[in-house]
Amino acid sequence: MLIGAILILTWLVLLLRYPAKALPLSMAAVCGLGLVALWVAWQDTRETSQLARLDLRLAYAPAQCPPDRTLQVTMHNGNKAPLVELRWRVAAYAPGDTVNLAENTYNAPRYRGPGELQPGAEWKDCLPLPPLRSGYRPQTLEFRAEHLQGTFAN
Template sequence: MLFGAILVLSWLVLLIRYPSKALPISLAALIGLGLVTSYVLWQESREKRHLAHLELRLNYAPDTCPANRPLALHLNNTSDAVLMTLQWQVAAYRPGDSTNLAERLYETPRYSGPGDLQPGAEWQTCLPLPPLRSGYRASTLEFRAEHLQGSFSE
């Protein structure tokens, strides 16, 4: 914080003392910063657009999945780009309720998707349940993927 304040103060002194030399350099730096900012915002909007085209469904399915991984996942890549990486958190809700019943602990399973999922391709697997608050059974809850983070290649 102190270093930033010293840097800004030095820039202001140079701008006031030598405006003919400092102003063009400041404008060039401002344009460069603007270009970098616009590129980062464009990348973020592109990732969000591609993530919005993913169909990810979670169902409690102890009859079709192993006992230690009873959560069935179905992922469909409906975007026009290859899904390279995908991470998410699993949330559990009672039907019609908005309180997340999955506990966020250090030993909570980390969920990640397949690598290189082509456009239009599907992926299915079974996942472990997240730790639930006491008194709730997984069979009575709805599971949702939240906080999706992913990367795509064109």
């Protein structure tokens, strides 16, 4: 923090003392920072729109899955780019409620998608249920994937 304050103070002194030389340099630096900020914002919106095109459905399916992994995951990649990596958290809601009933503790399972999922491909798997708050049964809840973080190939 001290170094940042010293840099800003030095820049202001140079700008006031030598405006003919410091002003064009400052404008070039501001333009460069603006271009970097635009590129980062574009990448973020691109990633957000790609994640929105993933169709990720979760369902409690004890008949189709092993007893220790009863959460069935179905994912369809609706993008034009292959999905390289995906992570998410599972939330559980009572129908019509907005309170997350899944406990996201340190020892809760970590959810990851398939390694690489090609455009238009589908992936199915069975994963463990997250720990639920006491008094709730999984067959009465809706499960949703939240906080998606992923990367796509260029």
